[in-house]
Amino acid sequence: MSYAKEFRIKPGTKINLGKIDAGYQGGYDNEEAVSAELGNYSQRLTELQALMYAENKHSLLIVLQAMDGGGKDGTIHHVMAAMNPQGCSVVGFKVPTAEELAHDYLWRIHKMTPGKGHITVFNRSHYEDVLVVRVHNLVSEEIWSKRYNEINEFERELANSGTTIVKFFLHIDKEEQLKRFRDRLDEPDKQWKISDSDYTEREYWDEYQRAYTEALSKCSFNYAPWYVIPANHKWFRDLAVSQILVETLEGLKMKYPEPTVDLLAIKQRYHAEVAEESGLAAVELMAENEQPKEKKVKKKGKKKKKKK
Ligand code: AMP
Ligand code: MG
Numbered sequence: 001m002s003y004a005k006e007f008r009i010k011p012g013t014k015i016n017l018g019k020i021d022a023g024y025q026g027g028y029d030n031e032e033a034v035s036a037e038l039g040n041y042s043q044r045l046t047e048l049q050a051l052m053y054a055e056n057k058h059s060l061l062i063v064l065q066a067m068d069g070g071g072k073d074g075t076i077h078h079v080m081a082a083m084n085p086q087g088c089s090v091v092g093f094k095v096p097t098a099e100e101l102a103h104d105y106l107w108r109i110h111k112m113t114p115g116k117g118h119i120t121v122f123n124r125s126h127y128e129d130v131l132v133v134r135v136h137n138l139v140s141e142e143i144w145s146k147r148y149n150e151i152n153e154f155e156r157e158l159a160n161s162g163t164t165i166v167k168f169f170l171h172i173d174k175e176e177q178l179k180r181f182r183d184r185l186d187e188p189d190k191q192w193k194i195s196d197s198d199y200t201e202r203e204y205w206d207e208y209q210r211a212y213t214e215a216l217s218k219c220s221f222n223y224a225p226w227y228v229i230p231a232n233h234k235w236f237r238d239l240a241v242s243q244i245l246v247e248t249l250e251g252l253k254m255k256y257p258e259p260t261v262d263l264l265a266i267k268q269r270y271h272a273e274v275a276e277e278s279g280l281a282a283v284e285l286m287a288e289n290e291q292p293k294e295k296k297v298k299k300k301g302k303k304k305k306k307k308k
Helices: 003-007 031-055 072-080 126-130 147-160 174-186 196-202 205-218 234-250 263-270 272-277 280-289 293-307
Strands: 059-066 088-092 119-123 163-171 226-230
Touching: 003 226, 003 234, 031 234, 059 072, 059 234, 072 088, 072 119, 072 163, 072 234, 126 147, 126 205, 147 163, 147 205, 163 234, 174 196, 226 234, 263 272
Parallel strands: 059 119, 059 163, 088 119, 163 226
Antiparallel strands: none
8 A cells, every 4th residue: 555645635636634534544453563564664764864865865855744732743753763863853843933033934944954865854844834824814814825836936946956845744633632632631741742722722723724724735746745644543644654755765766876986905905804814805806807907907006106
C-alpha cells in the first residue's frame, strides 16, 4: 500500500475533511502489527538521510500542521529519532515576535528553510498565516486571501532551487482531541502542555477545519504536496509519515559521491601495514598492474618525487 498515493491531495481537488476518517488504521489491528515495518522504515530513513547529507545536492522540507493535540511533537520525536542530528533540524513557529511582525510573513520562514544536504522539519509554518490568522481576523480577508497564491509561489521557488517539500496535516477528530487533553491531566510528564488556549481554541474547531480545508485544497501541488494523515492512532500516523518520507527520498535517486582520491594509492601509501597484514598488498599490487598505463606512469612519477 502506498500511503503517498492514498493520502496525497491531488492538485485542484477540493477536499472534505469531515469525510476523511481520522481513525483509519490501514487494515492493521494494533501497534504490534506494524512495529517491524516501522523499524524497517526508520532504518531506511537513517540510510537515506546519510546519503542526502553526503550527496549535498538536495534538501528536504517537512511541514507539519495539526489542530492542538494533533501529534506534531510525537511525530517529530518519532521521525527525527531516525536521523543524525548533524544534518537535520526542527523549527517551531510561535506567535510572531515584534521583529517578525515588522516584516512580511514569509521573512521568518524563508531564512529557516534547509540548505543542500539538510532536512528541516517545520513544527507549524507559514500556513498559520492562513489558519490562526484567518480564524481570529488578525489581518483582513483582503490580505489573507492573497496568501494562498503567495505561498504557492514561495514553495515553487524553493522546489525550483532543489528543495523537496512534503506537507503533513495530522488529522484527528474532535473527540480524540478532547481525549488527549483529558489524558494530559493525569500524566505528570504532559501536564506542562496544558493551556487554557487549547480549550478556547477548541471552540473554533469548525472555523479551523474550514480554514484547513481551503489551505490544503489550494496549496497542494506535485512540487509541494499536502498529505492528510489519519492520526487518531499514533502508531498508524508514524507508519504513514515514515513510509511517505522513505518513498519521497527514494524518488530522489541519490548517490554517494565518487571518492575524490585514488583509494588504492591512499591504502598503499598510508596503510601499508594494514594492507600487508590482511594479505591485501599483493592483490592490490596485481590490481594496480592491471590498470591503464597512463595511471601507472602518473603514480611512478609521484613516487620518484617523494624519494627526492
Ligand atoms: P505551540 O505550537 O503549541 O507551542 O503554539 C504556538 C502558538 O503560536 C499557536 O497557538 C499558534 O497558533 C501560534 N502561531 C503560530 N504562528 C502564528 C502566526 N503566524 N500568527 C499568530 N499566531 C501564530
Ligand atoms: Mg499547543
